Amino acid sequence: MSWLTWRQxxxxxxxxxxxxxxxxxxxxxxxxxxxxxxxxxxxxxxGRPDCPRLAQLAVDYENTSLYxxxxxxxxxxxxxxxxxxxxxxxxxxxxxxxxxxxxxxxxRRWLAVKLTVVGLAAMAVTGVAAALVTWAMSPVDRAAxxxxxxxxxxxxxxxxxxxxxxxxxxxVLIGLVVRRTVPAMAVTALVFVVVQFLVPxxxxxxxxxxxxxxxxxxxxxxxxxxxxxxxxxxxxxKGLTLPDAWITDASELRTRDGTxxxxxxxxxxxxxxxxTGAAEGPFGDTATCLADHDLHVDVAYxxxxxxxxxxxxESGCYLALAGLLAAVAFRRVQRRPS
Amino acid sequence: xxxxxxxxxxxxxxxxxxxxxxxxxxxxxxxRGRVVGLVGPNGAGKSTLLNLACGLATPTxxxxxVLGSPPAAxxxxxxxxxxxxxxxPVYAALSxxxxxxMGAKLNPSWDPALAARRIARVGLDPxxxxxxxxxxxxxxxxxxxxxxxxPELLILDEPAxxxxxxxxxxxxxxxxxVVAELGATAILSSHLLGDVARACDHLVVLVGSRVxxxxxxxxxxxxxxRLVGPRDERDRLPAGVEAVATxxxxxxxxxxxRVDGPPPRGPWRVAPVGLEDLVLSYLTRAAGEGNR
Numbered sequence: 001m002s003w004l005t006w007r008q009x010x011x012x013x014x015x016x017x018x019x020x021x022x023x024x025x026x027x028x029x030x031x032x033x034x035x036x037x038x039x040x041x042x043x044x045x046x047g048r049p050d051c052p053r054l055a056q057l058a059v060d061y062e063n064t065s066l067y068x069x070x071x072x073x074x075x076x077x078x079x080x081x082x083x084x085x086x087x088x089x090x091x092x093x094x095x096x097x098x099x100x101x102x103x104x105x106x107x108r109r110w111l112a113v114k115l116t117v118v119g120l121a122a123m124a125v126t127g128v129a130a131a132l133v134t135w136a137m138s139p140v141d142r143a144a145x146x147x148x149x150x151x152x153x154x155x156x157x158x159x160x161x162x163x164x165x166x167x168x169x170x171x172v173l174i175g176l177v178v179r180r181t182v183p184a185m186a187v188t189a190l191v192f193v194v195v196q197f198l199v200p201x202x203x204x205x206x207x208x209x210x211x212x213x214x215x216x217x218x219x220x221x222x223x224x225x226x227x228x229x230x231x232x233x234x235x236x237x238k239g240l241t242l243p244d245a246w247i248t249d250a251s252e253l254r255t256r257d258g259t260x261x262x263x264x265x266x267x268x269x270x271x272x273x274x275x276t277g278a279a280e281g282p283f284g285d286t287a288t289c290l291a292d293h294d295l296h297v298d299v300a301y302x303x304x305x306x307x308x309x310x311x312x313x314e315s316g317c318y319l320a321l322a323g324l325l326a327a328v329a330f331r332r333v334q335r336r337p338s
Numbered sequence: 339x340x341x342x343x344x345x346x347x348x349x350x351x352x353x354x355x356x357x358x359x360x361x362x363x364x365x366x367x368x369x370r371g372r373v374v375g376l377v378g379p380n381g382a383g384k385s386t387l388l389n390l391a392c393g394l395a396t397p398t399x400x401x402x403x404v405l406g407s408p409p410a411a412x413x414x415x416x417x418x419x420x421x422x423x424x425x426x427p428v429y430a431a432l433s434x435x436x437x438x439x440m441g442a443k444l445n446p447s448w449d450p451a452l453a454a455r456r457i458a459r460v461g462l463d464p465x466x467x468x469x470x471x472x473x474x475x476x477x478x479x480x481x482x483x484x485x486x487x488x489p490e491l492l493i494l495d496e497p498a499x500x501x502x503x504x505x506x507x508x509x510x511x512x513x514x515x516v517v518a519e520l521g522a523t524a525i526l527s528s529h530l531l532g533d534v535a536r537a538c539d540h541l542v543v544l545v546g547s548r549v550x551x552x553x554x555x556x557x558x559x560x561x562x563x564r565l566v567g568p569r570d571e572r573d574r575l576p577a578g579v580e581a582v583a584t585x586x587x588x589x590x591x592x593x594x595x596r597v598d599g600p601p602p603r604g605p606w607r608v609a610p611v612g613l614e615d616l617v618l619s620y621l622t623r624a625a626g627e628g629n630r
Binding site: 001004008095098105106 | 393412419420444
């Protein structure tokens with residue numbers, strides 16, 4: 001059975017290996033580039049162990065790091081589409097399951113071998129890709145200390161491998177249900193994208209009970225934020241940061257007694273703040289005006305020390321989900337054949 | 339006859355796709371060692387019955403035993419049943435040799451010599467990709483993969499449907515030879531009576547999702563007679579004589595009847611019935627019931 005699986009899978013596998021080789025060449029080149037830059041900054045520090053110049057590395061490579069994450073993020077989904085979805089759907093579409101299911105191999109074993117071979121191949125491909133990206137960007141990650149951020153978390157270490165296993169099993173099951181290759185690929189991509197959007201926003205923040213802290217909104221704190229006001233004009237401060245933590249949830253601006261800041265006051269400070277003539281920072285007099293109201297924001301966060309725990313937990317969740325989908329596929333291939 | 343002596347044993351076998359019945363309440367016993375022809379018009383339920391027998395479909399209700407076990411019960415049972423599906427599916431991207439290698443890898447009872455001999459005799463190029471074979475060559479390849487695992491029961495769903503009359507004749511003769519060589523039971527479906535008349539010694543007529551008649555050909559031929567006599571005798575057939583189909587020609591009727599025993603005496607001429615006439619009588623009767 002493994003011979004037949006390999007014989008049918010060798011062309012897609014070859015395409016995957018070639019794509020991986022191109023990706024690897026690019027990422028290795030990038031990683032060496034990052035190390036050259038790191039060495040240059042270290043030289044400027046002349047042997048000081050804490051080398052503050054290295055922080056510049058995070059700024060220089062911020063976009064590259066995001067770009068690499070965006071390059072790695074679709075890999076599990078593509079494997080689910082091109083390796084997972086056609087695995088059974090192509091057989092059902094061409095009618096060849098009527099040939100192979102009448103050899104002396106049960107359908108469950110047939111599916112088990114196919115899933116194992118393609119699942120392991122997907123793990124290997126994403127494992128190599130993720131390891132390379134993790135290696136290449138490690139000096140930047142050390143300098144930036146933001147690997148717990150929503151985007152980068154899924155582009156480092158273990159998580160992509162678990163995504164790939166999930167995507168492949170998802171594709172196989174959808175192919176088994178939809179029975180047609182191209183629609184199965186489309187549905188797989190759609191479902192995978194939705195899951196990948198929902199998990200970082202709705203699941204990951206709650207994988208471990210969040211810590212809570214109240215951040216006083218002084219003028220300097222407001223000036224360190226990325227923006228003021230929500231899309232609907234709500235009184236919020238966007239892009240708050242906390243050292244060594246991933247902020248998972250932040251309240252709107254609250255007054256001393258915990259009630260939300262009155263919108264009229266917020267709008268007033270925003271459009272027509274009292275001129276002090278001495279205000280500094282990107283928000284100037286607005287920040288001073290808001291700070292005068294003695295405001296604070298309640299935030300929930302995950303300490304960076306939990307990074308590996310959350311990596312394992314999230315990977316575990318994806319693998320468990322993949323196991324569940326595989327169980328459904330095994331049940332279906334046996335009970336509801338052609 | 340005990341269950342293990344039967345190739346196929348069905349009781350109340352029903353398969354519905356949604357609300358549409360494809361097979362309704364079928365009772366069927368097919369003994370081993372026969373070449374069974376499953377005949378009926380298109381859409382009669384032939385493929386459904388064969389797909390159920392090889393486990394590609396599961397019954398809605400009823401019981402079905404193939405070689406004494408539920409269809410496709412386990413790997414060992416799969417090894418005992420060979421199946422050539424309708425339009426003889428093969429892997430288009432794999433070569434003829436790849437198909438034989440697949441057969442060898444997936445079937446412990448694979449007979450490589452038999453496979454090689456057949457491929458050579460029907461003139462298939464081992465290096466040829468299966469997607470480039472003609473319909474007849476594809477059927478031969480599918481048949482080779484099915485027989486080289488030396489099954490006890492070989493099921494073929496319209497195996498010769500895609501072939502021209504000459505290729506069809508060769509294919510069927512070849513099929514008979516290999517079935518004899520294996521000592522296997524074979525069930526083949528066809529909507530062409532000629533195929534069945536030539537190849538089969540046991541007959542199952544399926545029309546309108548129901549089994550109309552089933553039995554050994556020789557036995558069926560001795561139980562059925564053609565009666566030709568005056569028209570007004572029609573309603574006076576004796577008890578135990580069942581008119582399968584009647585035709586009126588002027589003042590005479592011409593009836594195909596089924597009798598358990600010697601032909602009935604009366605003012606009619608008794609003639610033997612050919613297999614094709616016999617099947618046609620049942621098809622006509624079932625079609626008449628369907629129209630009513």
